[in-house]
Amino acid sequence: MKIKSQRDFWSGLMFVVVGVVFAVGATNYSLGSSARPGPGYFPLMLSVIMAILGGIVLFKSLTIETEGGDPIGAVAWRPLLVIVAAIALFGFALPRLGMVITIPILIVVTSFAGDEFHWKGVLLSAIVLTVGSWAIFILGLKLVIPMWPSFFGA
Incomplete structure (x- = not known):
């Protein structure tokens, strides 16, 4: 075939x-x-x-x-590696830095995977996704996810 x-x-x-x-x-x-x-x-x-x-x-x-x-093109290594590294960073940082700091870090790091980078869009995405994550996972689903860094004692 x-x-x-x-x-x-x-x-x-x-x-x-x-x-x-x-x-x-x-x-x-x-x-x-x-x-x-x-x-x-x-x-x-x-x-x-x-x-x-x-x-x-x-x-x-x-x-x-x-x-x-419909041939396959070259593998886009940079976006692949940046996204994998960002996910690993998120898993490492969430219990230590809390959701309020970790999600914006994740958004900023993953935004470097693309060819276009605009601080205004990245910061807006970070704010919207952090608030949305708080509303869905903490407020709505009542999950126990640290909001603030562990050294804050919260």
């Missing part, structure tokens, strides 16, 4: 593999039922949907002809 779209083939394959891996990982948790879902129910359903969508994209890549085969 001939691959007619390289981009769709590899992205579909990636979604199928990630979906299957997470589906297998979700089976380590209690699934429960549709009426009373357990902690593994939602991740399992999402991973199955992801694998199915990946299968559809994979099938499309083998059946629908694209102009020039």
Whole structure:
């Protein structure tokens, strides 16, 4: 069988593999039922949907002809590394610096992944996302996430 779209083939394959891996990982948790879902129910359903969508994209890549085969371009290493480093920094800093400081740091660091950087947009995003995160996770969901740095004693 001939691959007619390289981009769709590899992205579909990636979604199928990630979906299957997470589906297998979700089976380590209690699934429960549709009426009373357990902690593994939602991740399992999402991973199955992801694998199915990946299968559809994979099938499309083998059946629908694209102009020039839709080749894959070069890997954008800078954005990839910046985003991975920002996520690691967020995981390290959140328990120590709290959400009010860590989210703006995350926004500033991830904004360097793109080609365009404007302080006004970055600062506005940091404010909106920090307030939104507080409203959703602390106020709405009542999660226990540190708001302020641990050295403040709060």
